[in-house]
Amino acid sequence: MEPRITDSHCHLDFPQFEGEISDLLERAGTAGVRRMVTICTKLRTAPAVRALADAHAPVFWAAGTHPMSAAEEPLATVEDLVELAAHPKMVGIGETGLDYHYTSESKAIQQESLRIHIEAARRTGLPLIIHARDADDDMARILTEEYRAGDYSCVMHCFSSGPDLAAAALDLGFYLSMSGIAAFPRSGDLREIFAAAPLDRILVETDSPYLAPPPHRGKRNEPAFVSHTARAGADVFGIDYAEFAAATEANFERLFSKAV
Known part of the structure; x- marks a missing residue:
């Protein structure tokens, strides 16, 4: 059997997966992916x-307003998010954060x-999920x-x-999550950042349907493919896949304790 692993971030409600959830979950299980957190944006x-x-x-879930939508959607309130968090399988707050690549004009509302x-x-007491x-x-400053x-x-x-942002986040006791980007051939600098981080602060994810890792790069991503990213992560840390999978499972359960 494949080592157990968790896809800590995916988007199963997106139209790319319509009508396929049962088959997707079966493929994930075959790959050893026993849990996934689907994110409301x-x-x-x-x-x-x-x-x-x-x-x-x-399937567990998290909810928030994506920073690229912050100016278009009604501003969430703390009370809105706390109410959603009462659901037994709602395990995180977000994704939220800052994105100045396409939406820098909405910096102020993103920060609010x-x-x-x-x-x-x-x-x-639920973990924050940051984009x-x-x-x-600005991200390092506000988080600190x-x-x-x-x-x-x-x-x-x-x-x-x-x-620098990696160091700031780690100094605060936060976690870094590896997506398929970390497995791309030209992501050597990013892999060095992960390699310098403590193994007990690493999670893995797909962000599916986006960012499929090799050998599926350029195709639709799905939770089963998190195993490819995790194998790349094992190489980064110089350990075997089973050990890396066990470490990231322990990390996930420590951070997302409601999903245990």
């Missing part, structure tokens, strides 16, 4: 995302939304300021930022 879609978790035992999500993570793109300085105001737990989802 707009609170108006929360009922559909929650329904996936209710219908399928391996991020701070709301951080407070919800504090109140619920960061081209915003390393807010942590000093009251601690919370956090994963830097699909981490592909620079070493």
Whole structure:
């Protein structure tokens, strides 16, 4: 049997998976993927995302407003997020964060939304799920300021930022999540960042349907493919796949303790 592993971040409600969830879950199970967290990126879609978790035992969920949607969607409130978190399979707050690559004009509302999500993570005790793109300085500053105001737990989802943000996140006790990007041939600098991190702070994910790792690069990603990213992660840390899978499982259960 394949070692057990968890896809800590996917988007099963996206249209790319319509009508395929049962087959997708079967393929994931064959690959050893025993759990996955599907992420709600707009609170108006929360009922559909929650329904996936209710219908399928391996599926847990998280909810938040993606930073690229922060200016278009109603601003979430702490109370909104706390209410959603009462669901037994709702295990994280987000994804939230900062994305200045395409939506730099909405910096102010992104930062306001991020701070709301951080407070919800504090109140619920659930981990914050962070998306960061081209915003390393502001991200490190806000995460640090807010942590000093009251601690919370956090994963830097699909981490592909620079070493300074990685160091800031690790210094706060946060986790870095490897996506398929870490397995791309030209991601040597990113693999060096992961290699310098403690093994007990590493998660793996697909971010499916996006960012499929080799040998599926350029195709639709799905939770089963997290095993390819994890094999690349094992190479980064110089350990065998079973050991790396066991380490990331322990890390996931420590951070996402509600999903155990």
